[in-house]
Amino acid sequence: MRVVIGEDLALLRDGLIRLLRAHDFDVVEAVDNGPSLLRALVSHRPDVGIVDVRLPPTFTDEGLRAAIEARRQVPGLPILVLSQYVEQLYARELLAGGQGGIGYLLKDRISDLDQFVEAVRRVAGGGTAMDPEVIAQLLARPRAATPLAGLTPRETEVLGLMAEGRSNAAIAGRMFITEKAVGKHTAAIFSKLDLPVSEDDNRRVLAVIKYLDQ
């Protein structure tokens, strides 16, 4: 699987490269600034781009802008955005196209290697990987509160994991329940929130996030 990395801190960039190579990813290019990142993403068209939000030359949200621009030029290009902090505003912008293949995670999540590698694969496969912190903020939003209050605690937990982008199987594994039970919960959630049922995992996730982010 071909990967492009955009990260300006050498320590983290080398760590990421080592980590990804150990998991059989092919790092085709690792760059340290916004303009080269955009060029690398568009010219290599990797299976997934792993991008830090803050990059030179401006040290603002250069990486995020490059990612969004690359996806405008190459629709559906899978991008996993990493950052020291997560902002709902940025999550919203990344998801604005309504397409999958998007991830937005705190850098701390890298420490859980299995989860991180799984997230990279998921994004490369056109899925989503949203940081639990983003989802927690979305769930805490006042406008979401009314219909969400009708969910049982179990269902809320499933909704949260689903919004992070996890498949039914992954949710089942995490909550120590059967996949069938997860299916029952999701059906209940979709009918309570009045969302269109979809078999496609990815479309389902985007529907949930869109619902929460109204």
Place this chain on the structure above:
Amino acid sequence: MATLGAAWSITVQGFLSILLLPWLIVSASLVVVWVGIPMLAVSLSLLRALSMSQRRVAGRILGIRPDPPYRRVDGQGPLADLRVRLADPATYRDALWLLISVCIGFALGIVALVFYLVLPIGVLASPTMVRTYLTFGSFVLRRTDTEAMAERIDELSTSRAETVDTQAAEIRRIERDLHDGAQARLVALSMNLGLAEQMMDKDPGLTRELIAESRQSASVALTDLRGLVRGIHPPVLADRGLVGGLQALALAAPLEVDVDAVLLGRAPAPVESAVYFAVAEVLTNAAKHSGSRSAWVWLRHSADRLSVSVGDGGIGGAVANPGGGLHGIERRLAAFDGTVTVASPIGGPTVISMELPCVLSSEKI
């Protein structure tokens, strides 16, 4: 017609001046005997009230600000106050005006009133007379440049002292947070790792546990640091400036917030930060006390002034108590020559308006 009211005010002021002048002279001459001292204090207060009322009338008719030109009294007893007032040149200008009011004001007021009765001469002549008199009066009562400057220096010293205090307190808080938070966790982490290194061969199970615990510590330390950084200078503010910062703030707020912000360029970083934290504080207050489920934020920049308003549809009754959140905002913005206006009648709605001078730079840093 406003000048008719003014003519009436001038007449009344003139009449009161006629009563006050002899009283002032008598009390001034009785100062040598102790009875004169309280009499003088009272008559000086009356003189101030009277000249302030003239300033207000002149302000209304001539469209100038009726700024009181007096030196500040510290309230250290009536005798000290009296001493400050006697040393204040504004007091003597008031006295001069009193004389003018007695000699000219009263008569001029009556003539203007009588003229009004004899239309149409009055409609033509009286406004001119009233305006001329008020212009002359305001000139006598004006605040001199030196006084304006002295007052400004006073304001600046106060706000500078407050800024220094606030900053020192802020740095102490950051130091304490680092010390008790991230730093302590990193110490625990390196201890755990050291122990794990020793135990690696003897007890692989324990080693695994220690390493897992270390990772946990690292992630909590990172969370602490993130919180701290947000409190110092929110990253989104650095990335996107005030407009993006306020939008992010609205998304994270515990109530529904509508943001209408337009800014062609970026404000200086300290201003961005001050406004961001002020709005954050107001929104937190609104969520806690207003009982409203929604709020709005409005931001514009024109004529080198940045204006921000935050409102909610709640129960109102917000006041800037000393030591309270609103007072804190006032002090923070004072460092930038900014002002805070609170409109919060009982029953609501509450609108907090902030204004500060600021020059925008072009969009990119």
